[in-house]
Amino acid sequence: MAxxxxxxxxxxxxxxxxxxxxxxxxxGYKELAGWRAFKIAGPMEFNLTGVLSGFVEPLKRAEIGIxxxxxxxxxxxxxxxxxxxxxxxxxxxxxxxxAKED
Numbered sequence: 001m002a003x004x005x006x007x008x009x010x011x012x013x014x015x016x017x018x019x020x021x022x023x024x025x026x027x028g029y030k031e032l033a034g035w036r037a038f039k040i041a042g043p044m045e046f047n048l049t050g051v052l053s054g055f056v057e058p059l060k061r062a063e064i065g066i067x068x069x070x071x072x073x074x075x076x077x078x079x080x081x082x083x084x085x086x087x088x089x090x091x092x093x094x095x096x097x098x099a100k101e102d
Contacts, residue, residue, distance in 0.1 A: 042074025
């Protein structure tokens with residue numbers, strides 16, 4: 001079984017922790033629960049351009065808000081759980097193929 005999605009990003013202004021386990025979160029964190037993640041198949045060549053913008057464009061047209069997290073290998077797009085079905089429909093209509101659906 002693959003480990004759960006978990007990302008930590010720190011800047012001089014904030015610490016963002018995105019993950020599936022509340023037990024791993026520090027005390028006093030602000031929870032924004034109810035997101036569903038889409039993983040773009042990777043790894044991708046680093047000089048490949050337009051993948052992320054191409055993925056979010058149909059979501060923009062469908063007026064679905066996103067939260068993007070990128071790693072060296074690929075991108076993850078999170079949408080509110082209430083928007084998941086509409087997001088899948090918009091992406092499929094745009095020609096995106098899903099390897100696995102939850």
